[in-house]
Amino acid sequence: MAAKVFSGRYTAEADDELIVFLIGMRVNKWWAVHKWLPVLLAMPPMVQELYSQKDNGFFSAENFINFRTTLMIQYWRSEEELYAYAKAPRHLKAWRNFNRKVKDNPAVGIYHETYKVKDGAHEVIYGNMPLFGLAKAYQHVPVLPHTASAKQRLSKKEERRIVDSR
CATH class of the missing domain: 3.30.70.100 (Alpha-Beta Plaits)
Structure with a gap:
């Protein structure tokens, strides 16, 4: 199948x-x-x-x-x-x-x-793929249109992790 x-x-x-x-x-x-x-x-x-x-x-x-x-x-x-x-x-x-x-x-x-x-210190993208890797292990969600580049997505996660740890 x-x-x-x-x-x-x-x-x-x-x-x-x-x-x-x-x-x-x-x-x-x-x-x-x-x-x-x-x-x-x-x-x-x-x-x-x-x-x-x-x-x-x-x-x-x-x-x-x-x-x-x-x-x-x-x-x-x-x-x-x-x-x-x-x-x-x-x-x-x-x-x-x-x-x-x-x-x-x-x-x-x-x-x-x-x-x-570490929490938020990863960035993954799957294009036209079955469930795979981290998305199969955790939650598989669509990439939102406003999340531009991999670098920007990872930076936002890092900023959020720093703010959350305070």
Whole structure:
């Protein structure tokens, strides 16, 4: 089933601090399938678990795969909730399996990056897109005609954040 495309320009309303978490793997040796395939197959059950637990702080994810590298972008409500999942049984089991089987083997690499985005310190635009990224994680709203440029929209959010913090 094709995703519904929203014609026009949209943005994401996310007025709280949020966490953007990038996680993935890189296949360094294609012929070592027994090393990288278990790493690849460990992620889908964890993501399914994240989506099934409604109040764990996880909002949504986007997944990308190219020739050698996978990239998943996850959106979380808080740093604490992300770290709590890192200690959850399914994640700990996958992490222990990786360390037992692959840890120092150069056949497969893994990575993650965590970004804390302060309230209002983001700017996103989606043109003629289905729900995606931050708009899928938070609230998907049309861009108002009077909001001119990305720089102006981000500046207004920053001004509002400074005034609100006083």
